[in-house]
Amino acid sequence: MLDFFLWRLLRGYAEFRASGGFAARFLNLCDAMRLHVWDLQFEGGDVCGRVSCRDYRRLRLAAGKAGMRLRCTGKRGLPFFLRRSRARWGLAVGAAVCAGLAVFLSGFLWSVETGDVGAVNEQALRAAAAQIGLYPGAKKPSMNGEDLAVALRRQMDGALSWAAVNVRGCRAVLEAREAAALQTLPDPAFGAPCDLVADFDGLLLQLEVHSGEKKNAVGNGVKTGDLLISGTRLDREGKPHYYEARGVVTALHEDARTMETPSALQLERVVAVRRVPVLHLWHLSLPLGVFPRGGTCTACTRTESAVLHGVTLPFSLEWRTRCYWAACEAEAAPLAFDSFVLALNERYRATRVLSGEVSAATADGVLTLTQRSRVIDFMGVKRPVAARKGAASD
Amino acid sequence: MKHLWNRRLRVLQRVDEAAAIAAPRVELSADKQAVVEGCGGVLCCGETLVRLSCGPLVLELAGSALCLNHLSDSRVCVSGSLTALRFVSA
Structure with a gap:
């Protein structure tokens, strides 16, 4: 369709109005004489349409045969434009220079x-x-x-x-x-000599030794600091050798967590948002509006630059946005409960929780959330052997 | 007997083909455009009614702001807001 339109524009066409006579006969004659007419409209008995330049003379003949009076109402297309612009040679020179520049500049990287x-x-x-x-x-x-x-x-x-x-x-x-960097393997050497000791009170359910000497047994109750796996081993001559104690220890214990927070929260809420566009032309900035004064606010900007074929043009539109805040008071319980549950989830990610309960109490404007649960958790924290030796010597 | 039957059949086939060629073929694009093939000529044209000769039939296209976009050998393209399409025996 566009091809047709461009082709007609290049060839040139005339707009006509045929009045009086027999419109149907006129159209049939056009068809019979193979005249290229299109966009035929009927306005109160008149026929308006378009015809190619070449066929206009023969169209007059068809109109005469049908008893119609033909008038040309317009001339469109390149041939007519060129004829009109014959005296304006600067236009043609400008177009030629522009085309030459485009061809010349297209030989460079922009x-x-x-x-x-x-x-x-x-x-x-x-x-x-x-x-x-x-x-x-x-x-x-x-x-x-x-x-x-x-x-x-x-x-x-x-x-x-x-x-x-x-x-x-x-x-x-x-x-x-x-390029892929050479991967460095971890140092295969053992870590520093240490013991594995209990980091909370509980009942031992599993004690698996990977390195070191077992110093406790499954089913024993242990307190914080009790030795689980020792990193010291005596040889036949009674000479101590120190290793890094490693193993997997799990224990059943009662865990309690509390969180305290003010029962009422001072929050800020957005009361208004204002946007002001600023037009940047080269080094000139033209604000196209003003912000209201007063109030606390935060600001952000977003710039829309004009880009042509990957080249940023020297004008842009910047949107400056300000959010105006106002203080308000809100109940802390729902928010505090959510954050408490999130913290618990993080804490018990690698823990098996057997049972638990969460309670809330408010006193003197302080909300206290307490969680008690019965869990099976990994036990054991490394304590350097040197510390034990030092303690023993003391 | 068989030869006679075949000859009659051929005659009938020719009649069918001729009828198919003469029969108009109308293609509608919603109510905005109608392309008519096998049209013998324009009988009447106006803003609200276009009558086309299609062999033994007359095709009437009614609507508003009708426009003949294309007019060539046995093919007419009518655009506008079409409301009715009717075949009338000539």
């Missing part, structure tokens, strides 16, 4: 952009690209993308495992991946 570069430093990548001749304003590279990518990798001196340079029109898009 922008160099970075696409998906992973963890590669963009500045370093751009600097390396500039070294191989990829920078805004440079002539379009004669090399193909593959050679450019190889050159870029060489320039980055092995820092890239993969690179691609895609020249799309007047833009060059760089994509790269960093």
Whole structure:
């Protein structure tokens, strides 16, 4: 459809109005004479339509045969435009200069952009690209993308495992991946000598020794600080050797958590949001509105820059937004309960909870949330052997 | 006998083909556009009514702001707000 429209514009067409006579006969004659007419409309007995320049003379003949009076109401298209603009030679020169400039400038890179570069430093990548001749304003590279990518990798001196340079029109898009770093394995050496001791009171349910000497048994009740696995082992001659005690210990215990918070919270709520656009033209900033004065507020800005084919133009619209706040009072219980439950979930992520209850009490404007539960939890905290030795010597 | 039967059948087939060629074919795009193929000519045209000759039938297209977008050999494209499409025996 658009092709038809452009073709008609290029060829030129006339708008006509045929009045009087026999409209139907006129149309049939047009059809019979194979005249190219379109957009025929009927206005109070008149026929209005469009016809190509070439067929207009023959259309007059058809109108005469049908007893209609034909009038040309308009001329459209390139031939008529050129005829009208014959005296305005500056227009043609301007168009030619513009076309020449476009052709000339399309031989240069207008922008160099970075696409998906992973963890590669963009500045370093751009600097390396500039070294191989990829920078805004440079002539379009004669090399193909593959050679450019190889050159870029060489320039980055092995820092890239993969690179691609895609020249799309007047833009060059760089994509790269960093070279994989050599993985360093963890040091296989053992850790510092230590014992494993109980970090809370409880009943031992599991005691599995990976390194060291077992010093307690399943079913025993232990208190905080009791030795579970010892990192000291005596040889046949009674000489002590120190290791890092390691193992898995689980114990049943009663756990209690409390959280205190003021029963009423002082909150702030948004009472108004105002947005003011600011127009930036080169270095000139024109605010297109004002903010109301007073009140506490927070501000944020969002800038919409005009970008043409990847090149940022020197004008933009900045939206300055201010949120005005006002103090208000709210009940703390729901919020406190939510945060308390979240904290409990975090605490018991690796714990099996057998039973539990949460209670709340308010006294003197303080809300106290208490949780008591019966849990099976991992037990054991490392205590350096040196500390035990020091304690023994004391 | 068989030969006679085949000849009659061929004649009937030719009649059917001829009827199919002469029969108008109308394609509607909602109530905005109608493309008529196999049209013999325009009998009457106006803002609200367009009558087209389609062999033994006359096709009437009624509506408002009707416009003949295209007019060529046996093909007419009518656009506008169509309200009725009717075949009338000539």
